[in-house]
Amino acid sequence: MSAYPDRNKKALLVIDVQNGVVEYAWKRDSTVSKIAALVDQARASKTEVIWVQHSEDDMPLDSLSWQIVPELKPALDEKIIHKLWRSSFEETELEDVLEELKIEHLVISGAQTNYCVRHTIHAAIERGLDVTLVEDAHTTMDESWNGSPIPAELIIAELNRSCSDYDLPDSRVDVVAAERVRF
Numbered sequence: 001m002s003a004y005p006d007r008n009k010k011a012l013l014v015i016d017v018q019n020g021v022v023e024y025a026w027k028r029d030s031t032v033s034k035i036a037a038l039v040d041q042a043r044a045s046k047t048e049v050i051w052v053q054h055s056e057d058d059m060p061l062d063s064l065s066w067q068i069v070p071e072l073k074p075a076l077d078e079k080i081i082h083k084l085w086r087s088s089f090e091e092t093e094l095e096d097v098l099e100e101l102k103i104e105h106l107v108i109s110g111a112q113t114n115y116c117v118r119h120t121i122h123a124a125i126e127r128g129l130d131v132t133l134v135e136d137a138h139t140t141m142d143e144s145w146n147g148s149p150i151p152a153e154l155i156i157a158e159l160n161r162s163c164s165d166y167d168l169p170d171s172r173v174d175v176v177a178a179e180r181v182r183f
Contacts (some may be wrong), residue, residue, distance in 0.1 A: 001130060001170065001171065002171055005126075007103060009103050010105040011047060011049070012047060012048070012107045013107065014035060014038075016173055017032060017109075018054065018065065021054065021068065024141050025139040025140060028139060034134070036072055038107070047183035049075070050097065051068065052088045053068065053081070054066075056064075062119070079101075086116045087120055088119075104129060105183060106129055113155050113159050117140075117159065130171050133174070135176060135178075139156065
């Protein structure tokens with residue numbers, strides 16, 4: 001249903017699974033393990049894996065906190081997108097990479113749920129790409145709002161719920177468990 005009838009491929013997008021981003025994330029190890037399994041599955045089916053790395057003042061390029069976690073290793077031929085903003089599309093080459101690779105559907109995993117994952121999903125569907133959010137392969141940390149605590153588990157559940165059956169005229173978001181993802 002995407003806006004790109006000339007494209008017919010999926011890609012796994014792994015957003016910001018970096019030391020400084022997921023160090024204190026909810027269910028960090030199990031989430032990273034699910035992402036690793038998705039990476040293996042994507043590679044086995046010859047599906048593109050695209051990595052995203054965020055940088056900012058407390059996580060500068062090439063620092064230990066900026067590095068992708070040691071459990072995940074991008075292959076030499078896999079694209080890595082470097083970004084400064086919450087959306088993986090903003091001021092990056094991601095759109096050009098997706099066009100070049102004929103990607104019309106993104107399977108999204110990563111961190112942080114309430115920031116870079118959320119904003120990337122919205123930017124993707126607003127560009128006419130279909131999205132599958134892997135409900136148990138994204139994470140974040142506990143937050144607070146106006147002094148009230150918000151557990152990470154609720155933040156994750158809220159994004160999963162708000163993305164379920166989310167349609168726009170030329171794109172759609174589905175939410176599925178990692179075990180149900182097919183490339």
